Amino acid sequence: MRDRVDASAGLVLRRWRAEDVPAVMAAFADPLMRSQSGEPVDSVRSAERWVAARGDQWAAGSAHSFAVVDGGGLVLGQVCVGPVDRRHGTGWVSYWTASPARGRGVAFRACRALAQWAFDDAGLFRLELGHRVNNPASCGVARAAGFAVEGRQRQKLAYDGVRFDVELHARLATDRGPMPW
Numbered sequence: 001m002r003d004r005v006d007a008s009a010g011l012v013l014r015r016w017r018a019e020d021v022p023a024v025m026a027a028f029a030d031p032l033m034r035s036q037s038g039e040p041v042d043s044v045r046s047a048e049r050w051v052a053a054r055g056d057q058w059a060a061g062s063a064h065s066f067a068v069v070d071g072g073g074l075v076l077g078q079v080c081v082g083p084v085d086r087r088h089g090t091g092w093v094s095y096w097t098a099s100p101a102r103g104r105g106v107a108f109r110a111c112r113a114l115a116q117w118a119f120d121d122a123g124l125f126r127l128e129l130g131h132r133v134n135n136p137a138s139c140g141v142a143r144a145a146g147f148a149v150e151g152r153q154r155q156k157l158a159y160d161g162v163r164f165d166v167e168l169h170a171r172l173a174t175d176r177g178p179m180p181w
Helices: 018-029 044-060 106-120 136-144
Strands: 004-006 012-014 064-069 075-085 090-097 126-132 148-159 162-172
Touching: 004 106, 012 106, 018 044, 018 075, 044 064, 064 106, 075 106, 090 106, 106 126, 106 136, 126 136, 126 148, 136 162
Parallel strands: 090 126
Antiparallel strands: 004 012, 012 064, 064 075, 075 090, 126 162, 148 162
């Protein structure tokens, strides 16, 4: 499987590296990102563990996380497929962008490239993703990357004692891909 994918508009998906630790720390310092990891990423040590865990998951075949970088190597975000279920050929897609990269189409282009990689390289058939219903930007990413809405999961997530509904999207290997941008 390729561990580097050239996406559109000068974006590259590549495996996370130890030298990405400062970019990971900066991304998770953003208040919008703090709850996006199972454990806080608020120190060099925790960012090192976060990067190392991405490598461990890749090696185990349980998840495949890519740093999304620009032509100069600047980390703009992440796209990931995992957990991967080989028996059923499915995977869960997630994505985030660092604050300076938001609103520039980085996430949907990276997500679209990840989906194609998951079908072509990882041999998956079905990709799923979900977002809080109060996050229209994430919904826009999913739709632009070719993920169809399949339904709503009521009160699935809890952040700071508040429960949120999640809108579920999916894309199949046999779906017509999204229009190129």
